[in-house]
Amino acid sequence: MLKNRNILEKPEEEELKARLEAARERLAVQQMQIKEHNLPVFVLVEGFGTAGKGSAIGQIIRNIDPRFFKVVSMDTPTEEELRKPFLYRYFSRIPEAGKFMFLESGWMDEVTKVCLQEKMDEKTYEMRIGSIRRFERQLTDNGYLVVKFFLQISEKEQKKRIDDLLSSIDTSWRVGSNDLWQNKHYGQCVEIFDRYLEETNAPSAPWYIIDAKSKKWAELQMLETLTEGIDIALQNRALAVPLLQNVFPLVKMPRLAEIPLDKAVEEAEYKEELKGYQEHLRELHNRLYRKRVPVIIVYEGWDAAGKGGNIRRITEALDPRGFEVHPIASPEPHEKARHYLWRFWTRLPKTGHIAVYDRSWYGRVMVERLEGFCGENDWKRAYNEINEFEKELSDWGAVIIKFWVQIDKGTQLERFELRQNTPEKQWKITEEDWRNREKWDAYEIAVNEMIQKTSTTYAPWHILESADKKYARIKALQIIVEELEKII
Amino acid sequence: MLKNRNILEKPEEEELKARLEAARERLAVQQMQIKEHNLPVFVLVEGFGTAGKGSAIGQIIRNIDPRFFKVVSMDTPTEEELRKPFLYRYFSRIPEAGKFMFLESGWMDEVTKVCLQEKMDEKTYEMRIGSIRRFERQLTDNGYLVVKFFLQISEKEQKKRIDDLLSSIDTSWRVGSNDLWQNKHYGQCVEIFDRYLEETNAPSAPWYIIDAKSKKWAELQMLETLTEGIDIALQNRALAVPLLQNVFPLVKMPRLAEIPLDKAVEEAEYKEELKGYQEHLRELHNRLYRKRVPVIIVYEGWDAAGKGGNIRRITEALDPRGFEVHPIASPEPHEKARHYLWRFWTRLPKTGHIAVYDRSWYGRVMVERLEGFCGENDWKRAYNEINEFEKELSDWGAVIIKFWVQIDKGTQLERFELRQNTPEKQWKITEEDWRNREKWDAYEIAVNEMIQKTSTTYAPWHILESADKKYARIKALQIIVEELEKII
Numbered sequence: 001m002l003k004n005r006n007i008l009e010k011p012e013e014e015e016l017k018a019r020l021e022a023a024r025e026r027l028a029v030q031q032m033q034i035k036e037h038n039l040p041v042f043v044l045v046e047g048f049g050t051a052g053k054g055s056a057i058g059q060i061i062r063n064i065d066p067r068f069f070k071v072v073s074m075d076t077p078t079e080e081e082l083r084k085p086f087l088y089r090y091f092s093r094i095p096e097a098g099k100f101m102f103l104e105s106g107w108m109d110e111v112t113k114v115c116l117q118e119k120m121d122e123k124t125y126e127m128r129i130g131s132i133r134r135f136e137r138q139l140t141d142n143g144y145l146v147v148k149f150f151l152q153i154s155e156k157e158q159k160k161r162i163d164d165l166l167s168s169i170d171t172s173w174r175v176g177s178n179d180l181w182q183n184k185h186y187g188q189c190v191e192i193f194d195r196y197l198e199e200t201n202a203p204s205a206p207w208y209i210i211d212a213k214s215k216k217w218a219e220l221q222m223l224e225t226l227t228e229g230i231d232i233a234l235q236n237r238a239l240a241v242p243l244l245q246n247v248f249p250l251v252k253m254p255r256l257a258e259i260p261l262d263k264a265v266e267e268a269e270y271k272e273e274l275k276g277y278q279e280h281l282r283e284l285h286n287r288l289y290r291k292r293v294p295v296i297i298v299y300e301g302w303d304a305a306g307k308g309g310n311i312r313r314i315t316e317a318l319d320p321r322g323f324e325v326h327p328i329a330s331p332e333p334h335e336k337a338r339h340y341l342w343r344f345w346t347r348l349p350k351t352g353h354i355a356v357y358d359r360s361w362y363g364r365v366m367v368e369r370l371e372g373f374c375g376e377n378d379w380k381r382a383y384n385e386i387n388e389f390e391k392e393l394s395d396w397g398a399v400i401i402k403f404w405v406q407i408d409k410g411t412q413l414e415r416f417e418l419r420q421n422t423p424e425k426q427w428k429i430t431e432e433d434w435r436n437r438e439k440w441d442a443y444e445i446a447v448n449e450m451i452q453k454t455s456t457t458y459a460p461w462h463i464l465e466s467a468d469k470k471y472a473r474i475k476a477l478q479i480i481v482e483e484l485e486k487i488i
Numbered sequence: 489m490l491k492n493r494n495i496l497e498k499p500e501e502e503e504l505k506a507r508l509e510a511a512r513e514r515l516a517v518q519q520m521q522i523k524e525h526n527l528p529v530f531v532l533v534e535g536f537g538t539a540g541k542g543s544a545i546g547q548i549i550r551n552i553d554p555r556f557f558k559v560v561s562m563d564t565p566t567e568e569e570l571r572k573p574f575l576y577r578y579f580s581r582i583p584e585a586g587k588f589m590f591l592e593s594g595w596m597d598e599v600t601k602v603c604l605q606e607k608m609d610e611k612t613y614e615m616r617i618g619s620i621r622r623f624e625r626q627l628t629d630n631g632y633l634v635v636k637f638f639l640q641i642s643e644k645e646q647k648k649r650i651d652d653l654l655s656s657i658d659t660s661w662r663v664g665s666n667d668l669w670q671n672k673h674y675g676q677c678v679e680i681f682d683r684y685l686e687e688t689n690a691p692s693a694p695w696y697i698i699d700a701k702s703k704k705w706a707e708l709q710m711l712e713t714l715t716e717g718i719d720i721a722l723q724n725r726a727l728a729v730p731l732l733q734n735v736f737p738l739v740k741m742p743r744l745a746e747i748p749l750d751k752a753v754e755e756a757e758y759k760e761e762l763k764g765y766q767e768h769l770r771e772l773h774n775r776l777y778r779k780r781v782p783v784i785i786v787y788e789g790w791d792a793a794g795k796g797g798n799i800r801r802i803t804e805a806l807d808p809r810g811f812e813v814h815p816i817a818s819p820e821p822h823e824k825a826r827h828y829l830w831r832f833w834t835r836l837p838k839t840g841h842i843a844v845y846d847r848s849w850y851g852r853v854m855v856e857r858l859e860g861f862c863g864e865n866d867w868k869r870a871y872n873e874i875n876e877f878e879k880e881l882s883d884w885g886a887v888i889i890k891f892w893v894q895i896d897k898g899t900q901l902e903r904f905e906l907r908q909n910t911p912e913k914q915w916k917i918t919e920e921d922w923r924n925r926e927k928w929d930a931y932e933i934a935v936n937e938m939i940q941k942t943s944t945t946y947a948p949w950h951i952l953e954s955a956d957k958k959y960a961r962i963k964a965l966q967i968i969v970e971e972l973e974k975i976i
Contacts, residue, residue, distance in 0.1 A: 001735055008734075009740060009940070137691055141691070202690075202691070203625055203629070203690070203691075203692060203729070203730060203732070204691060204692075204730065206730055206732050206733065207733070208733045209733060225733075228731055228868075229730060231728075232728040232729065232730055232731075232865060235728040235865075236724075236727055236728055239724055239727070240719075240720040240723040240724055241691070241720065242691060242692070242694055242717060242720055243716055243720075244691070244694050245694065245695070245696045245697060245713075246496075247489055252497060377720060377723075380716075452497070
């Protein structure tokens with residue numbers, strides 16, 4: 001795209017001024033429309049060093065109310081960030097509905113920089129490109145406007161700018177070693193950038209190459225592209241999106257109705273096994289901490305199935321500095337204003353840590369589906385989006401263990417009644433639990449579909465038969481120990 | 489996608505039956521909705537030989553009224569088709585609004601077959617992939633639903649089917665040499681198919697890999713995917729689409745107002761040059777006929793600018809068996825029901841022939857823009873779509889010559905009045921001409937934008953200053969002769 005592109009002709013000074021004026025006014029009007037229509041706008045500004053990325057963003061935001069935008073200048077990843085998946089830094093910074101996020105250098109810069117240092121093999125590169133394409137598609141599929149600019153200057157122009165900056169003590173600090181390196185290896189940069197641009201140029205999030213020789217002209221190109229994009233996105237709200245075929249390998253799972261619930265364990269055996277597995281798990285936790293393996297444990301199940309007690313038997317065995325339990329309730333307003341996976345991206349463990357989710361992103365295909373909190377197209381698309389999300393985590397090196405805690409409808413009723421009739425347990429039972437129980441059959445359909453469609457080989461569901469809670473606890477511990485043993 | 493995919497589990501017989509019934513009924517309802525909402529549905533069925541492409545289509549159409557669909561089984565291209573651009577066979581067969589088109593094997597089969605015969609170099613392959621991606625995107629951007637199935641069977645299953653068919657004289661004719669070849673080179677086929685599927689798997693036109701071992705199950709997968717796709721497409725009518733940045737090299741063009749119109753030619757010189765150029769052109773026409781070079785000449789210009797007389801001076805020099813003039817008026821109903829470029833794709837010359845268009849696809853960004861016959865997003869997108877269209881023609885080997893016949897507003901008025909006052913010329917002037925004249929300024933803006941945005945290096949505009957019609961005729965002949973000389 002860089003090598004075979006067309007440089008738009010810079011208009012005359014007078015026309016430039018008039019169009020700039022018009023575009024700025026248009027953007028000022030659009031910021032209110034964006035707010036009103038809850039459109040999130042993600043603007044990625046990439047380009048050559050000294051091309052003026054920062055100052056271009058500075059010009060554009062002058063026409064936006066400061067409450068409506070954020071600008072983030074991405075540095076090289078911190079130690080902390082390096083212990084999260086590649087996309088974490090970017091997914092955690094997506095804008096909320098109705099607001100702008102401007103990123104000065106982002107995922108393109110991060111990937112191409114490593115390529116230019118020749119520190120990335122082809123396989124990793126292709127994994128990164130795959131991640132990025134899925135990331136951008138997940139955003140646009142979920143109603144985000146993603147506008148990607150690449151600011152282009154020639155080798156000569158870059159050299160001139162570097163020399164100008166270096167000529168004064170006041171500006172020389174603005175020349176980074178990366179700018180100097182780029183200019184010496186300009187041709188190589190063009191090759192790497194071009195390949196990246198080609199491979200991530202999707203119709204829903206296309207690249208716009210900006211001729212950045214003149215600042216005003218660059219600003220105008222960016223403003224006109226951005227305002228055009230906003231107009232189109234505003235027209236297309238509530239877009240339904242094709243359901244992509246699952247391309248991840250699945251494992252065969254039973255239907256809930258087929259699961260025998262007569263499994264139980266004797267008290268003596270329970271105590272002994274509990275002790276043995278917990279000791280083993282404690283020891284494994286140390287090993288995975290040293291080896292920096294992240295572990296993700298998901299609990300989903302019927303109300304009163306025994307999730308809480310089960311989780312406690314796991315965490316009892318863990319060093320508190322190395323794990324976290326995330327109870328997941330309905331999303332807060334600032335979470336609702338973003339992609340539904342955002343609150344999970346921001347709750348990922350660091351490498352070497354364990355995160356336990358008491359309910360999870362699977363709410364999308366259960367409660368959100370059944371209560372109509374999202375559209376039909378949204379939850380149908382979510383199976384694939386979740387498989388993609390977990391693939392990202394798996395590629396990062398995470399062990400993913402997902403439990404469905406299963407009981408039958410009768411057992412639930414017994415436990416509900418017990419809770420109701422036991423004063424110290426009454427807090428555990430609410431009106432909502434009774435309402436959910438009425439929807440058991442609809443939930444069962446949704447849970448079956450979920451288990452069938454998201455049991456990937458890299459993140460399969462495990463069924464915990466929890467008519468006997470003790471049996472379920474031992475089984476959970478056993479599975480965790482086995483899965484961790486495989487890896488570390 | 490073939491190598492790393494998930495085979496959906498075939499449901500039990502009873503569930504399969506129930507779901508088939510439901511999907512068939514749904515499609516029967518949808519055919520009326522498609523009609524009502526003018527949705528064109530293009531279904532491409534590709535896959536391994538003996539996978540059952542034909543019989544699957546046969547099952548699906550049983551639930552559609554015969555007036556609403558067409559099925560085309562693509563053979564290897566005919567001699568005639570080989571003298572058209574690669575996409576001609578497919579673009580000419582796109583469905584009209586409100587109808588289905590089923591293609592049994594199509595552009596995938598054509599490309600991969602040549603690859604498997606090792607008769608396509610990498611560069612041609614990449615050109616084909618580029619063409620296909622643009623083709624599919626142009627369709628979906630313009631409101632088409634494109635559903636792509638790949639019917640997959642294992643090597644063993646294919647072998648079994650071939651043996652079964654060969655075992656009886658009644659069915660052995662159904663085994664083609666290609667089926668036998670595929671089975672012997674199954675692994676190689678998977679490689680080639682897989683690469684193709686990956687590279688053309690766009691979110692707006694994704695691939696669906698169908699497990700075709702069981703016929704009923706294949707039918708169900710296809711029906712459910714198709715009906716799902718239709719529901720989504722019906723929800724998303726009148727979608728605005730991001731404007732892609734032009735990636736084709738442009739040449740700098742003057743604005744209409746900057747063009748001096750004082751150029752003229754003396755009668756004697758005119759006669760001599762006319763004769764000379766026409767003789768030269770006649771000779772070139774023979775050469776390009778022998779060399780099979782297709783030539784596309786486009787005339788656009790103001791009313792009364794002298795297009796007709798200019799065209800006549802060209803065609804006078806040509807062998808009538810080797811050229812065609814296409815006068816382009818407003819589209820017929822069957823043309824309006826398809827992509828706006830369809831009526832031009834179907835009017836392309838064969839190799840070795842010359843096609844002259846008296847008005848053209850540029851109507852999209854002139855009359856359709858100004859009269860509101862298409863939406864703003866449509867005409868804005870059209871610059872790129874037209875550049876892509878002409879790139880397709882240029883890559884095919886066509887010489888493309890585009891003339892804008894320029895006069896000023898005063899000259900037009902003189903000629904209108906002359907026509908009005910000369911009985912034998914009165915047919916040439918209509919009310920509409922006068923109405924268009926009132927919109928001169930708006931047209932001038934549109935024409936300037938068109939000339940700036942579609943003067944690619946491979947298909948630039950040429951201005952014919954036609955205040956003196958004779959000058960314009962000589963200039964046109966001269967440009968045609970020069971352009972043809974470059975090539976042949």
